[in-house]
Amino acid sequence: MDHHNLNEDERDLARMVREFAEEVVAPRAYEADRSKTLPLDVVAQMGELGLFGLPFPEDHGGQGGDYFALCLAIEGLARVDQSIAITLEAGVSLGAMPVHRFGTEEQKAQLLPDLLAGRALAAFGLTEPEAGSDAGATRTTARLDGGEWVINGTKQFITNSGTDITRFVTVTAVTGGSEGRREISTIIVPSGTPGFTVEPAYDKVGWHASDTHPLTFSDARVPEANLLGERGRGFANFLHILDEGRIAIAALATGAAEGCLEAAVDYSRSRVVFGETLASRQGIQFTIARMQQRVHGARLAWHHAARLRDAGLPFKQEAAIAKLTSSDAAMDNARDATQIFGGNGFMNEYPVARHYRDSKILEIGEGTSEVQLLVIARSLGIA
Structure with a gap:
């Protein structure tokens, strides 16, 4: 560090x-x-x-x-x-x-x-089977009935939604408007609410110890006071939360990239092949040097975005750049580290193997790499 x-x-x-x-x-x-x-x-x-x-x-x-x-x-x-x-x-x-x-x-x-x-x-229920990157396509609905919100719909890929200490899930739901201009709000749904079902956990490629579930709402009723924020501002509010989250995911990806770098340095120094350490070979040296370059660039990118955010300055483009740069770094470093480890890199007890599986989601979650490119292009006035 x-x-x-x-x-x-x-x-x-x-x-x-x-x-x-x-x-x-x-x-x-x-x-x-x-x-x-x-x-x-x-x-x-x-x-x-x-x-x-x-x-x-x-x-x-x-x-x-x-x-x-x-x-x-x-x-x-x-x-x-x-x-x-x-x-x-x-x-x-x-x-x-x-x-x-x-x-x-x-x-x-x-x-x-x-x-x-x-x-x-607590968890945030945004993504749906038909609303991923296009989060505005939310189909989950909430209508007022006798001072209560009645919620119907499904959510997927929801982190921290089914642990023994999960207290509630905040969900986005259509609360009014027309097809052309729908009103989306956010509502707090406590765990254990009748009609709110946390479905069995996913069988994922990576992030195995992270708690992730699909959620189902079937006439789930919560008090009208469980509205979070202003009615109709749910989607706009979420977008602001998502911009911040991209900085945090960029920091996570930077940590993953650094973990792979450190493991590769240590392994290359100790592993002897044909009478020489891996680290003595220029090809390995150059590969690890590239890994260090990626970590450094990723860290600078998220540091810059986070400092802007904390100073109250615009940071949307910088958050997208940080997320894109660091998720690329994590994937590239995981691949290179796994190759340096050879057969051991294919064994799950080695951290590089877990990083290899875990890092792919960093190019997908909290806005795909393609969404980050779109955000950057829009900031340049060309999209």
Whole structure:
């Protein structure tokens, strides 16, 4: 980790998370991946360290930090385990942040303390079978009936939606309007609500220890007061949350790319082939040098976007560039590291194998690489 442009508090945080990742997360990563189980005791320890509360004010139990601090923590965790890193990222960016940003004071007081302490998780239900990148095509509906929202529809690929400590899911739903101009709002649906079913977990390529489910709503009823934010502003509010989330995913991808780099450096120094270490071969040296180049560029990109966000400046284009740059870096570094490891790189007990499987989703989730290109092209006025 390059600390030259971090202040003292940020350096201390980065060191703390790195130690926690090495001592607590890494030893559990293989078994968690193999058993496809999110270790909730690790999540609780992350809460005790204050990681879930990093970018929130202290009056609701937060640490009073900023988004940059959160991203530092996510990067540090992703070096050793992307599933744990995405649990933190989604728990904050998609679980707690919408409540903090758009909730009423009553909603914040009721929901945030447990979320920021890591005692509870929350999820955000946006994606649907017919509404992925085209999130505006949402088909889930919510209508008012006797002071309650009646929700019907399905969601898919929803992170942190089915754990034993999942408290609620915030869902986007059509609450009115016409086909030409539909009104989309966000509504809080507590876990255990009758008519709200968390379907069996997915069998995924990677992120095996991350909790991901499809959700079904069949006349699920919640109080009218569970509306989150202004009615009809659900989609616009979500887009702002998504821009921030792209910075956090960029930090996660940077951590993954760095984990692959460090593993490749260590392995190339110790592995002897034909009487020489791999590191003595110029082809390997050049491959690893490229890996370092990618990590450096990815880190600069997310740092820049996060600093802009925290300064209250526009950051949409920079977030897209960071997400695109870092997800490319993670995939490329995972492929190169796996090749350097040879047959061992194909074995799941080695972290590079898990990064190889885990990193593909970084080019898809929180906006595909193609969506990032579209955002950048629009910012240039050519799309």
